Amino acid sequence: MSPIPGPEVRCTGSGAVTLAGIDSTEYHLSVINWQEYPEELFAPSPNLPPCGANDSASRTWVTIVDDQDQFLNRFCAFSSPGDLEDLWFKVFDGDPVPATVSVGLYDRLFEVTHTSDPVDLAPCSAPEPTHNRRIEEVEFLQGGESGSAAVRIRYGLEVFDSSSDTLNLNADIEVYVDGALVDVIAADATKRGAVTCAVTCAGSCPSIFGDGVCTGCSCQYGNWFSSAFGGGEGDEVRVRLVSARGGVNEFDDTDDVLTAVVPAPPPVPYDRAIEELEVVDNGDTKEIRFLYAIDLRDSTDRTLDLSADLEVYVNGELTDVIVTNVVKRGAVTCAVTCGGSCPSIFGDGVCTGCGCSYSNWFTSTFGGEDSQGSVEIRIAPPPTDLPELDDGNAMTVAFSSGPGSSDPFRRGDANGDGSTDLSDGVETLGFLFLGEGQLPCEDAADFNDDSSVDLADAVSLFDHLFLRGPGASLPGGAACGRDPSADGFSSCAYSAGCGS
Numbered sequence: 001m002s003p004i005p006g007p008e009v010r011c012t013g014s015g016a017v018t019l020a021g022i023d024s025t026e027y028h029l030s031v032i033n034w035q036e037y038p039e040e041l042f043a044p045s046p047n048l049p050p051c052g053a054n055d056s057a058s059r060t061w062v063t064i065v066d067d068q069d070q071f072l073n074r075f076c077a078f079s080s081p082g083d084l085e086d087l088w089f090k091v092f093d094g095d096p097v098p099a100t101v102s103v104g105l106y107d108r109l110f111e112v113t114h115t116s117d118p119v120d121l122a123p124c125s126a127p128e129p130t131h132n133r134r135i136e137e138v139e140f141l142q143g144g145e146s147g148s149a150a151v152r153i154r155y156g157l158e159v160f161d162s163s164s165d166t167l168n169l170n171a172d173i174e175v176y177v178d179g180a181l182v183d184v185i186a187a188d189a190t191k192r193g194a195v196t197c198a199v200t201c202a203g204s205c206p207s208i209f210g211d212g213v214c215t216g217c218s219c220q221y222g223n224w225f226s227s228a229f230g231g232g233e234g235d236e237v238r239v240r241l242v243s244a245r246g247g248v249n250e251f252d253d254t255d256d257v258l259t260a261v262v263p264a265p266p267p268v269p270y271d272r273a274i275e276e277l278e279v280v281d282n283g284d285t286k287e288i289r290f291l292y293a294i295d296l297r298d299s300t301d302r303t304l305d306l307s308a309d310l311e312v313y314v315n316g317e318l319t320d321v322i323v324t325n326v327v328k329r330g331a332v333t334c335a336v337t338c339g340g341s342c343p344s345i346f347g348d349g350v351c352t353g354c355g356c357s358y359s360n361w362f363t364s365t366f367g368g369e370d371s372q373g374s375v376e377i378r379i380a381p382p383p384t385d386l387p388e389l390d391d392g393n394a395m396t397v398a399f400s401s402g403p404g405s406s407d408p409f410r411r412g413d414a415n416g417d418g419s420t421d422l423s424d425g426v427e428t429l430g431f432l433f434l435g436e437g438q439l440p441c442e443d444a445a446d447f448n449d450d451s452s453v454d455l456a457d458a459v460s461l462f463d464h465l466f467l468r469g470p471g472a473s474l475p476g477g478a479a480c481g482r483d484p485s486a487d488g489f490s491s492c493a494y495s496a497g498c499g500s
Contacts, residue, residue, distance in 0.1 A: 004041070007031045007084070007116040009103045011124040023093040027121060029064070029103060031084035041107065042078045048108050051076035061106045064089050066098035067118065097121060131159045133171060135239050135258040136222065149262050150228040151175065153239050155187050157222070172242040175227045177235050183227040235262045270296040272308065274377045274395035275359065276471045280481030282408075285365045288312060289478060290377050290395070293359035294326060309380040312364045315373040320364040361478070407441070407492035408480040411472035412461055414445035418496035420477035422465065425458040432458075441492035443483050449473035451489075 009029050017026045044056040051057035054077055062075040064087060072089040091097050100118035107114070137154035155173060175183040231237075241256040276291040292310060305327050312320035379393035412420040415427040428445050430436035432455065439445050439453065447457040447464075449472075463469030475481020480498035 004105075004107070004112070004114055005033060005036050006114050007103050007105055008033045009087075009116040009119045011119055011121055013124050014121075017090065024090040025093070025097070026088055026090050027101075027124065029087040029089075029101070029119065031087070031103065031116075034081045034084035037081040037084070037105075039080060041105075042080055042083070044079070045108065059107065059109050061108065062087065063104045063106065065102055065104070067100045067102075068098075070098075072098075072101060131157060131169060133157050133169075133241055133256060135173075135241060135256065138237065138239055138258050138260045140237075140260070140262055149231045149235070150226060151237055151239070151260075153185070153225045153227070155223055155225060155241075173225060174240045174242060175229070176238040176240065177229050177231050179236075179238075182229045185225045185227060187223070187225065231262060233262055236260075237262060270294060270306070272306075272379050272393055274379065274393070275468075277375065277377055277395045278471060278474055278476040279375050280475040280479050282481055285367060287479060287481070288364045288366070288375050288377075289361060289476060290363075291359055291361055292324065292377075292379070293357065295357045310362060311378040311380060313376040313378065314366050316376075319366050322362050322364065324360075324362075326358060407443075407494060408482055408498040409441050409444045409475070409492050409494040410477050410480055410496070410498070411444060411449070411475055412447050412464075412477040413441075413494075413496065414439060414457075416440040416444065416494050416496050420461070420465075420472070422462075425461045425465075428453065428458040428461070429455075441494040442489040443492055444494055446489070447472050449483070 009031055012028045012030050014025055014027045017024050041060045042058045045059040046056045048057065048059065051061070057076045058078050060078070062078065062084065064072040064074075066072055073087070075083070075087065078084070087103065089101070098121065100120055102118055103116040105114040106112075134156045135153060136156045139152045140149060153173060153175075157169060159169065170186065170188045173185040173187050174181060175185070236259060238257065238259045272292070272294050274290055275293050276289075278289050280287040280289065290310075294306060296304075296306070307323070307325045307327065310322040310324060311318060312322070374396055376394060376396040410418070410420065412424055414424040414431075417423070424445075427436075427439070431439050431445070431453070442453050445453045445457060447460045450456070460469065461472075464471055471477065475483065
């Protein structure tokens, strides 16, 4: 028979245990060479003395003692060598933790004890809970003429604790502007549950902080806080963490303070444009209609006056000045304040992406004695000194009073109902491909004024309606007017609000 080896023992871990209101730390040991022991060593042995009331205790009993040979625990009912993989003993709170322990296997049949070398408990003792707090990032939102500024602070916290204790990790974040304390933010975070490698750390922190994330053997928490203060460009802002009110040891305090300087307000990208321009011949007078638009992106809450004069030139001469009063109020930022409409901006602005856009139609008239020429709309600079993305702030269109239709109509209103919409394109397609009868006014259906009614007119109308494509040729679709060009169409039977 092979000689029985001594047990090779390792400490595999420890954890806090509360039983019947009594707190203790439970240490776990493992005999890693258990497979070298024969099964008969742990066979039931009724012929040997009992273990308490167990009269079939195993042949070999396992005992754990400390470095002073003080008894810690005994196992007398193991049934196989595999039971040696998990041995344990407790140290009650307030009692000293032994530096080393030993495991003895007492073979009662031959009265022989096989004893392990001393096992150091330090590697598997429960460490003191520790944490690291840090100010990770500081960013600014600059105010406007009120001289106010706002700071956003990214606060981070990382916790290492194998116990199931509840830890109060609340802390205060102090905000200083040019050395003066202006705000104190309470950053409350409470750790609940154990945070240990592979045991309780399974992808998310157990009830810790609410939104903590578990990585490795720790739990991490991060949150943004904000503070507003009276100040502006060039002010020094110092963000400082005050010691955690829970008194938990911090292993790194080098990142508890972060200093930054309030930057200059960011440039405000915006663009103004004349998007559509048309001239309608009304006989004695000609009407100029044009669409003026602004696109603005600004994350600050400053008020910006974007009012501007729209100058109308006919054949090079200034004939009219239209005043636009457009004032931006409130912040325009992606997903934060931009939720479908511009916040108090322009009154009727529309929010798209990270910007707000405004558009409006304006009109001007001049005498109809000029049979041909050009109309130009120029946008004068706004009172606010802002860089513009595109300075193409003018549009020119030619006009003529030719031998065209003498009947007034709205271009694009193919079904003659007084408006230009989807039904007009459907009317044109029905006329072209379904033989649905004569159009009330072919001139009105000739959207692109190429002297024919065809598929291109319906396509151009849909492009204008749904893709912001070019508008209808003169006289346009918004007001009644006469066709400035000759095209051979028959007289219009168009009476939707237009005089002859």
